[in-house]
Amino acid sequence: MKILSDRSIAIIGFGEVPNVKSSTAHALDLAAYAAREALASCGLDLADIDGVTTHTPLSEAGDPFWSNLLVETLGLSCHWLQSSDLGGAIAISNLSRAAAAIHAGLCETVLCLCADTPSTQYLGRQGGHRESLADPMGWAGPITGFGLLASAYAARFGWPAEALAKIAVTSRANALANPNACSAFRKPLSTEDYFASRMISDPLRLLDCVMRCDGANAVIVTTTNRARALGLKRWVHPIAYREITNPDPQQRSTDILESGFSQIGPKVFNDAGLAPSDIDVLQLYDDFTFAVLLQLEELGFCPRGQGARLIESCDHSAGGNLPLNTGGGQLSAGQCGLAGGGIGLVEAVRQLMGQAHGRQVTGASTALVSGLGVLPYAGNWGTSAALILETAHA
């Protein structure tokens, strides 16, 4: 997006509520808490917001007027309102759309808000995998799809069990320094624990998977001019964004491991004028450990089949040489339903704002956040999206 590379868009605030398993809270309440925190972080109030992006939560699925209800509940009046349904890519795709809306003159300051309470109430009906064909034939949910992809990877490159164990263990260690991580995960995890966890969909184990929880997160996006006018000292520029949905519409590829990231990866780095080695902080969408490994390869951080070598040779803690999911990611902070993609976005912004107390990546000035959405029938990820961020000072 050319409108990003000119650094005319700024993320000026962020907010997040702690992830909680079975909180009994309503998504509207968590949304309000996250919005309040985001506004307070940059000194704005409700009347300063004239645009909103959001999504219908799994806990409220089927409500055709969710976004309208949300805006009314929060006491906002907006000239631009968008709800999207790109699954784990919702947070960063909504941010890109907010930037486009600001450039189009539809609004000036957008609250990008995600909230979901699927571990309290789940009303979703997942149909992106073509349920009438898949379910009667033995499909048992998204884990089946990831198990299939994982088996194809294992057959071609060998199963990178040690590397995936390291992702799980490091994510947990990172979550220990994140007060917003789900309390169920606030205890150390060992490699032995990982290998002792049961198989869920071979070759994936229980500790390769996320656990659902409730949560909410938000960022505030405006023009760089407005950020300056507000007297802010520091903000974050989104400098490149790419997404693709249904990258192989005719299923011509015989390589099931090839995802949309292999198409957008080179483009997003080219747009940003950066190489993977220039990224200080990685926030990769992590509904499964294996998704992290595959994205590293697909985005170009290492050649195909070399993901395990990269993971095992790097330190992924905040003090390491390749900081990855520094708040624990979804794997160890919890997956708050369709708000889960916002965990990585908020953590990246927090890092680039220099506010990741206790887990700050020293000198972090660039970050990459990814998102992905749905496993379609007999395919790889439906939507692949990547966002590159950069720190800015007044």
Added chain:
Amino acid sequence: MREPIRPRAITEFLSGLQEGSLRLQVGSISGQAQFYPRALNLGSVAESVYTKAATGQGTLMACTVVRSGVDLPRPVPYWLAMIRLAEGPRILGILEGDPATTPPRIGCSVLVQHHPGKLPPFTFRLADGEQQA
């Protein structure tokens, strides 16, 4: 409970399974097969599709063990496979065999087996000459 409303092409496909036929859509000009069935040709809207029965031959692309779930078509565990049909499209189905053993080699040949009137309505088995690990 009412039957769910499905796209017409999928309803026709499911009806074909009840007759023991796995039907693919084929482009009238390109000759390219597509699955799952849709209301249009995936290559071009200027091209129509016709339906023909698949040979039932395919190649194993991926295979996992389903170990839990709700409303599954048979007791767990079982192998759930992604197959590339000889005509090109990918399809999902249970692969017959003992899930307590190592799954068959990716790339091995498989054949469809029809079970009209039952769930699942079709499964796959290893082709003659292929060995289970």
